[in-house]
Amino acid sequence: MDLPKLAIAALGGTVSMQARNAGEGVIPTVSGETLLASVPELATLARVTVETLGLLPSASLDFDFLLSVLSWAKFQIRQGAVGVVITQGTDTLEETATFFDYLWDHDEPLVLTGAMRSAAQAGADGPANLLDACRVALAESSRQRGVHVVMNGQIHSANAVRKTDSLALQAFSSPVVGPAGMLMENTVNYLRLPGRRRILPLPQLTTQKIALLEASLCADTLLIENILELGYDGLVIAGFGAGHVGASWVEVIETIARKIPVIVATRTGSGSTAQSTYGFTGSEMDLISKGALMAGFLCPRKARILLWLLVGCQRQDELARFLVQN
Ligand code: ASP
Numbered sequence: 001m002d003l004p005k006l007a008i009a010a011l012g013g014t015v016s017m018q019a020r021n022a023g024e025g026v027i028p029t030v031s032g033e034t035l036l037a038s039v040p041e042l043a044t045l046a047r048v049t050v051e052t053l054g055l056l057p058s059a060s061l062d063f064d065f066l067l068s069v070l071s072w073a074k075f076q077i078r079q080g081a082v083g084v085v086i087t088q089g090t091d092t093l094e095e096t097a098t099f100f101d102y103l104w105d106h107d108e109p110l111v112l113t114g115a116m117r118s119a120a121q122a123g124a125d126g127p128a129n130l131l132d133a134c135r136v137a138l139a140e141s142s143r144q145r146g147v148h149v150v151m152n153g154q155i156h157s158a159n160a161v162r163k164t165d166s167l168a169l170q171a172f173s174s175p176v177v178g179p180a181g182m183l184m185e186n187t188v189n190y191l192r193l194p195g196r197r198r199i200l201p202l203p204q205l206t207t208q209k210i211a212l213l214e215a216s217l218c219a220d221t222l223l224i225e226n227i228l229e230l231g232y233d234g235l236v237i238a239g240f241g242a243g244h245v246g247a248s249w250v251e252v253i254e255t256i257a258r259k260i261p262v263i264v265a266t267r268t269g270s271g272s273t274a275q276s277t278y279g280f281t282g283s284e285m286d287l288i289s290k291g292a293l294m295a296g297f298l299c300p301r302k303a304r305i306l307l308w309l310l311v312g313c314q315r316q317d318e319l320a321r322f323l324v325q326n
Pocket of ligand 1: 012013014015056057058059088089090091092114115116
């Protein structure tokens with residue numbers, strides 16, 4: 001039987017980590033080929049092309065590298081792959097998934113996965129996650145759904161998924177909406193219809209800088225006051241509650257919003273910002289009246305990715321439209 005073609009890229013992360021010597025911490029060393037050898041069953045499902053594109057902790061991935069990974073993945077689709085799987089560290093998975101989702105203009109699925117336990121740990125989850133991710137990438141039902149994160153038997157949409165636990169096996173969730181699907185008895189099951197996707201062109205600029213600051217009790221204004229002078233092209237604030245800041249930040253946000261886009265998201269980890277509920281100084285209504293935009297359900301880190309991409313293709317004027325539909 002002619003098996004479908006599947007492409008896998010390894011970027012590093014815990015799934016690729018092991019210790020060089022006993023007693024040392026784990027570091028990324030395991031190649032894509034070795035990861036593939038941990039899932040022999042895959043050979044019965046697909047003809048696999050595997051490449052090690054990087055061996056990095058995911059905190060050290062950067063946008064230029066991700067663009068080169070994207071171009072590799074798009075090439076694989078043009079070469080006939082029915083789907084692409086990328087393994088990487090879990091620390092930034094929620095950001096890379098968003099990054100790829102805004103740029104993935106294929107019907108074929110792009111699936112990201114990783115592991116919470118390294119290969120030598122008892123109960124390592126890397127092989128199971130990789131096999132699940134491949135099943136999702138091969139499934140007909142995954143077409144036209146964009147980018148997903150597959151971890152611990154769950155399928156999460158790129159725009160909803162967050163890492164919500166630092167070390168637990170069940171580290172990923174999609175607050176409010178829940179997982180888009182799950183794997184049961186080796187089959188791929190979606191729990192809802194695909195949502196509407198917004199695709200952006202590839203950024204022509206990659207040197208833009210978007211700052212991300214978190215509101216905190218009695219925070220000083222030293223950093224935020226210097227955002228413009230430091231040359232930032234956009235600012236995202238992880239605000240209190242439904243998108244709020246302390247009164248001392250309001251005037252400076254107004255000044256910044258006259259020059260560059262300012263997005264206020266919620267730092268709570270779940271839920272949406274408000275639009276028209278609170279009227280105090282520093283509330284969402286006050287900040288909107290001063291030129292800031294509310295992130296809706298987009299978490300601060302995903303809002304920063306969106307703004308970076310929009311500035312990169314000089315479409316920051318459309319930001320409000322992208323935030324409304326969350
Ligand atoms: N703890 C991380 C992981 O799960 C390390 C990383 O993100 O690279 O892969």
